[in-house]
Amino acid sequence: MAKLIGNLLSGSLGPYVFRIVNGKQIVSRKEAPGTRKQTLATKAASRLFGDAANLGTQVRKTLAAQYPDLFDRIASNKISGHLFKALSTCKYPQTGHFEFGEDSFALMERLEFNPGSPVSSMMAKIPHVGLMKNYLVVFLSELVIPREFKFPKKSIRCEIVVAVSLFRLREGLMVELAEHQSIVIEKDQVIVKPYEFKFEVPAGCLCLVTVFLNYSTVNKNGWLLIKDNDFSPGCICGAIVTPGKYQGNDQRIWKKMIKFI
Structure with missing residues (x-):
């Protein structure tokens, strides 16, 4: 109308x-309805976007423990859109197959989940991610409070959580929940000392690294987490495909997902 x-x-x-x-x-x-004609290229792009959206759903599922019920449509579409762009650069039109390199998903880095409360506005130095043999190292630089690391009003404690979501794209397998590590800092510390988070990761695997800032205050009932749809800092800080082929030498439980071959 x-x-x-x-x-x-x-x-x-x-x-x-x-x-x-x-x-x-x-x-x-x-x-x-039904009169718009699609070319082979637009049909292929449509299928690929559907696959990207499917993978985006799995990414969000792996982070359910860190970011429950806080992925709105905007955040979900951003994740799917970035995955679509990354996958588009990896698919060779001549063969129709995917070729993944270590940096194939690099454009996922710095993707903020909540534009209303971005991690970059609270933390001046986003953790750096690197690969050392079979370890993924997430390095947190020294930060000065409040110049380089901010605390919102009423908050007095922050848990910095780093999570790693694992996907074996070719085999169509994933770890259901992201592995995570964390440190807790207090508002009166003045200095956040450098810190390394270290994760052992398998070969031939997409590793998406996310960082979340969980601020807390205290009331008569104890600690109270300050986290809702308006304030929920979280972002992807690293995306690395580990070289080589998966060797089956870990104790993780892998769940089925969409294949990218």
Whole structure:
């Protein structure tokens, strides 16, 4: 149904669609369902976006323990969109197969889950992620409170949580919940000393590294976590594909997911 905005229409009316673009009225005829023709390229892109969205859903599931019920549609679409761009660069049109390198998913880095409370506004130095043999090392630089690490009002403690989600893309397997480590800092510390989080990771695996800032205050009932849809700092700080082929030499339980071959 079309609505009158000033002297212009916006919406549909009969067989026509009315739009307002730069203050001007644009009118076009409605497309009948099923009449739009897709090329082979657009069909392939549509399938790939669907696969990216599927993988994005699995990424969110692995972080359920750190970020429960806080992924809204905007955050979910951002994750799927970034995965689609990354996967697009890895798929060779001549063969239709994927080729993954260590940095294939690098554009996922610095993706904020909540633009209203980004990690980058609270922490001046996002942790650096590197690969040392079969270990993923997440290095937290020294931070000065409050110049380089901020505490919101009423908060007096922050748990910095680093989580690693693992995906064997070719085999279509994943670890259901991200592995995580954390440190706790207090507002009156003044200095957050450098710290290394270290995770042993298998070969041939996509490792998505996320960091979350869980601030707390205290009331008569004890510690109270300050975390809701308006304030929930979390972001991806690293995305590395470990070289080599999975050797089956770990004790993790792998769950089925979509394959990328």
